[in-house]
């Protein structure tokens with residue numbers, strides 16, 4: 001309430017990207033306050049714990065890729081109650097992204113349009129930064145995912161080498177990795193969702209994964225693939241087949257949409273990825289389809305338009321093991337995750353579920 005009626009109107013007075021950058025810079029400066037903030041913003045309850053492969057999440061609500069692209073504020077995120085976070089997208093080459101303005105708020109629609117275009121400091125610099133933050137073999141309290149994108153100047157046929165560079169450079173820091181082949185803001189990126197290209201990319205990543213795991217004497221790192229919400233269901237089925245054949249840990253559904261402008265009341269048609277409320281239903285329908293098509297075998301992280309506990313519950317019932325938020329965090333503020341987790345407990349009690357894992361896919365199975 002305080003955020004919505006006091007801080008948000010002030011924050012929303014300024015340009016969206018500028019506000020975002022200043023907030024991140026502030027949070028990274030005060031990350032030493034994490035232990036003090038944590039009791040106010042987090043919910044600890046064993047009924048909320050979930051696992052995907054070797055990953056253990058203390059609760060199912062994560063921070064989606066794109067909010068903290070350079071991993072500047074990684075130490076503060078656990079204090080806001082997240083069960084896991086994803087940084088990035090990181091690309092092999094540092095790049096400035098698209099011309100500004102490139103992040104637009106649509107408050108009437110509870111939405112954002114972004115065409116940032118993977119602005120980030122690049123794998124080398126981000127690797128050095130993570131090394132300094134985490135030290136040798138250091139870990140956050142919650143799993144840290146690293147979202148990898150393709151450098152803009154790299155052609156589709158050379159994409160695998162580009163992803164491999166970032167994967168190898170950041171391997172020791174990530175608890176899991178997400179191959180982002182679905183941003184609408186890098187030209188031709190979504191081509192990598194084509195069956196054969198995706199197969200080749202995953203083969204290259206899994207070979208490197210094995211090699212690095214042997215070197216580090218550890219298990220292979222969990223790999224997720226993040227898909228877009230704009231493809232035909234027949235193509236989604238092909239993607240699912242490829243992910244299962246390449247032993248991918250899970251799928252993240254979905255990225256922002258290049259379409260769905262008819263859902264906007266504001267009559268704005270800016271190019272870029274639309275996220276937030278207008279995306280909610282479409283993302284949930286993708287999750288339900290993936291869960292049903294795989295009979296729950298392929299773990300899903302659900303993302304798109306989650307603002308409330310009800311929104312998160314809808315995605316988990318449709319088949320998501322865990323969820324992520326981004327636009328909802330911008331609009332709802334620092335208490336968002338706590339509110340969602342508390343609400344999930346309330347909804348589970350109402351419906352007689354003993355833990356969150358029981359909820360996963362409960363509606364999609366009917």
Ligand SMILES: Cc1cc2nc3c(=O)[nH]c(=O)nc-3n(C[C@H](O)[C@H](O)[C@H](O)COP(=O)(O)O)c2cc1C
Pocket residue numbers: 064065066067069088089103112114116118147180183226254255256274275276277279303304305306324325326327328
């Ligand atoms: C400002 C902004 C930047 C984003 N950057 C990335 C990114 O770098 N990598 C990625 O996989 N997704 C990115 N996304 C997509 C989000 O991770 C998420 O999939 C999408 O916004 C839907 O979730 P939401 O409705 O909760 O925002 C970005 C979204 C926004 C709004």
